Amino acid sequence: MSTVTAQKPKLKTSAMIASIAGEGQRTVAAPFGHALVKLAAERPEIVGMTADLAKYTDLHIFAQAYPERFYQMGMAEQLLMGAAAGFAHEGAMPFVTTYAVFATRRAYDFMHQTIAEDDLNVKIACALPGLTTGYGPSHQAAEDLALMRAMPGMTVIDPCDALDIEQMVPAVAEHKGPVYMRLLRGQVPLVLDEYDYKFELGKAKLVRDGRDVLVISSGIMTMRALEVAKALAADRIDVGVLHVPTIKPLDTSTILREAGRSGRLVVVAENHTTIGGLGEAIGAALLRAGVTPQFRQIALPDAFLDAGALPTLHDRYGISTEAMSNTIKGWLG
Template sequence: MAEAARTLAMGQDEATGTRATVDAPFGQALRTLGATRPDIVGLTADLGKYTDILPFRDAYPDRFFNVGMAEQNLVAIAAGLAQTGYTPFATTYGVFASRRAYDYVAIAVAHARQNVKIVAGLPGLTTGYGGTHQAIEDLALMRMTPGLVVIDPCDATDIAAATIAAAEYDGPVYMRLLRGKVPVVLDPVTHRFEIGKAHQLRTGADVGIIATGFMTERALDAATALAARGIHAGVLHVPTIKPFDADAVAAFAASVDRVVTAENHVVRGGLASLVAETLFNAGIVRPLARIGLPDRFIECGAVPTLQKRYAITTADIIAAAEGRPMA
């Protein structure tokens, strides 16, 4: 099935600053994997161009399947391919994977423990097309699914490495996707992605910022700005929501005076909830400020305007770290 002409809902380049970028890091990584892994197949639900899987399709057209606008069928076919020995990477938007196809993800993939990799575009507030396209609760839904690995990478380096890790992992994976020209935040030479492991990117004892997804880039920028104001902020990047690196989070929180969480997701059920659970279980008491989206559907509008309105910008992280009231 031919894909529709591009609209603004179909994924903007994620680059917003001055960092170097990589075009389609997921598709490039999958294409590279495909050269030595004939078991890898690609699928999409009429969103190949907008989930960056086309580099794989172009290299291996006989191993690529566009099932049309049928996300339940997408997941079911992927599960069937996995049952016969293939390693399918199935791409769609996060809202469609986590809402329309959730039962199929839970039963056909996770319950059956099929080796399916679901790659989900437009995470959180990265599109202005409102509640129908903004996957603001997908991490909460997916982390509650037994046996499902959940990944929220922060940049091009993370995406490429997480794609490789997902392919090597024997089991179901749900990975959020930043698409288009994705910033390079983490050093591709030294950074090592490992499922279930957090990474401390910056030290500082005054405040600790625990971030996931593209909010890690903003956390690092906030830490730099805070240092100029005499506030020493540590940054812990948590790319894997499940399994969650509770030990690293507890140790990090214990080393700082107060904690800020930052996520491109509703603050209930995602990273903030996991951090709060971790601190409670470890008996660690720290002031905790949560940067994330409210428990409501977000309206349509320009993405920068919406991100500012709902307080998930670098400035909002700075304000929380300084202890100022958040909007």
């Protein structure tokens, strides 16, 4: 584990707050960049590639350690994906970084035709997933999971915290084929180390059990769900949390087993639009299997989201700890 620091308190009056870490929360600096450097020492086929965003995706750490294996492609995401496919055809394993909006919206066809169709060993790590930036619809990738889930052969991952990311990097390198992973950058919260957690590709993990509510979540919403569980414990509401870091392929057996336990409200929480993400994937799996718990969804709306400070936006769109707690208590009556 990289060095853990306590996040310095910050004002919430700024128009744009990029960090998702709360005041005083434990964080790890650039876990993706450090994990990739460590792995590259053992895997000479790894190369790092980006579209003018090394510093903003933590790939600059790899560039400093392995300048001869780093490729700056400029502000040309389609070229980035095509070049990564070329490297993979020659036996390299490109780790490609950009913002999620630029990969999934601007370079989708290049990923589809040059990477996924040929089942190439390209790992695509994308920052600013969902509502993790305040810079409005141009930078908020609220629909990226829906787009990438629809791409044949693409593995899709949504990590929760620094530990998830550090363990995810070597796991995706072992996996043969293309991977799309959401990326948390900079000072990344550290929460899962308190729960004896280990990332396994394609596996959901019951991080915390609870008799009243089961929150099934991915990405930063697992962090939020754990905070909600602690908050609602004061009201004697027992909340379980099932973390689903791999969105595709979905661990349906674990999800069906946990959702099928009687007497619990099942809530899917995701940092993504209500359309095409984890909630709809789980809802479809439950219906196909004939498992019918009381089912609710916490997600971003099917809308172009506002710009502003992240704490304000998370409250506005219902994905802050307080908003989630109030919503779940309302559902329980």
